[in-house]
Amino acid sequence: NAGVTQTPKFRVLKTGQSMTLLCAQDMNHEYMYWYRQDPGMGLRLIHYSVGEGTTAKGEVPDGYNVSRLKKQNFLLGLESAAPSQTSVYFCASSLRTVYGYTFGSGTRLTVV
Amino acid sequence: GESVGLHLPTLSVQEGDNSIINCAYSNSASDYFIWYKQESGKGPQFIIDIRSNMDKRQGQRVTVLLNKTVKHLSLQIAATQPGDSAVYFCAEDNYGQNFVFGPGTRLSVLP
Numbered sequence: 001n002a003g004v005t006q007t008p009k010f011r012v013l014k015t016g017q018s019m020t021l022l023c024a025q026d027m028n029h030e031y032m033y034w035y036r037q038d039p040g041m042g043l044r045l046i047h048y049s050v051g052e053g054t055t056a057k058g059e060v061p062d063g064y065n066v067s068r069l070k071k072q073n074f075l076l077g078l079e080s081a082a083p084s085q086t087s088v089y090f091c092a093s094s095l096r097t098v099y100g101y102t103f104g105s106g107t108r109l110t111v112v
Numbered sequence: 113g114e115s116v117g118l119h120l121p122t123l124s125v126q127e128g129d130n131s132i133i134n135c136a137y138s139n140s141a142s143d144y145f146i147w148y149k150q151e152s153g154k155g156p157q158f159i160i161d162i163r164s165n166m167d168k169r170q171g172q173r174v175t176v177l178l179n180k181t182v183k184h185l186s187l188q189i190a191a192t193q194p195g196d197s198a199v200y201f202c203a204e205d206n207y208g209q210n211f212v213f214g215p216g217t218r219l220s221v222l223p
Contacts, residue, residue: 004155033210040121042201043156043213058210090155098144098205103155 002026006091006104013081013111021076021107023091031094032074033058033101034066036087043090049074050097081111124220131192133217135185135202142204146211147176147187150199159187159200189219197221 004025013019023032030051035043035058045058049068063085065077074093078085088108092101125131137145143164148156162169162176162185169176175188185202199218203211 035213040215042215045210045212048210056209092155097210098208100146100158100161101156101211103157105153105155 004091004093004102004104006089006107008107009105010108011110013078013109015081015083015111017081018077018079019081019109020078021089021091021109023074023076023093023104025072025074025091025093025102027093027095027102028071029093029095029102030071031097032068033092033094034064034074034076035090035092036060037090037106038087046076046089081109083111085109086111121215122218122220124222125192126222127192127194129192131187131189131196131219133187133189133200133202133219135187135214137183137185137202137204139204139206139212140180140183141207143208144205145176145178145185146203147174147185148201148203148213149196150201150216152198156201192219192221194221194223
């Protein structure tokens with residue numbers, strides 16, 4: 001009954017470093033999403049996937065890349081981290097597009 | 113894309129009172145709305161949803177009201193408890209592709 005698992009939970013990066021955030025779900029959901037959460041701005045969609053091997057851009061995709069090689073995993077990559085990418089990142093999955101999301105517990109990323 | 117906003121960023125209520133959290137949405141074509149609860153250090157958690165063909169939906173101690181005429185959504189929490197303290201987000205579907213979230217309202221329950 002893990003649901004959506006995000007790793008790591010915390011990370012500090014130096015400007016210019018790269019990293020990958022991993023999201024794994026065990027509910028056999030087709031749809032997966034990456035959001036970032038900043039104070040006073042709610043959740044903003046970065047990228048999403050409607051199935052294995054497919055990805056699409058959301059509201060704020062610049063500076064991020066994603067991959068969905070396996071149905072259960074959705075990876076978010078930062079090629080060259082910038083201080084503006086300091087945020088809390090949430091992964092979510094859903095059975096269908098217009099359906100409630102199950103969220104992970106988040107990754108708090110600080111770029112210095 | 114369309115945006116979803118909340119009227120009040122913070123709301124303080126006395127324990128036992130009813131809470132009303134409001135949300136204004138801008139896309140009249142949105143068909144589906146969800147309220148989420150986010151406790152400190154956790155991810156958002158689904159509370160209740162409503163489709164555009166409904167005006168009201170009730171759950172356990174929670175009720176969501178939808179007024180399509182003025183594009184307004186509200187979440188009512190009956191007999192508010194300390195465990196209800198959290199940030200509440202409304203979300204509207206974005207042309208059936210994903211969801212757009214509002215900035216959130218922080219609910220504080222006073223003893």
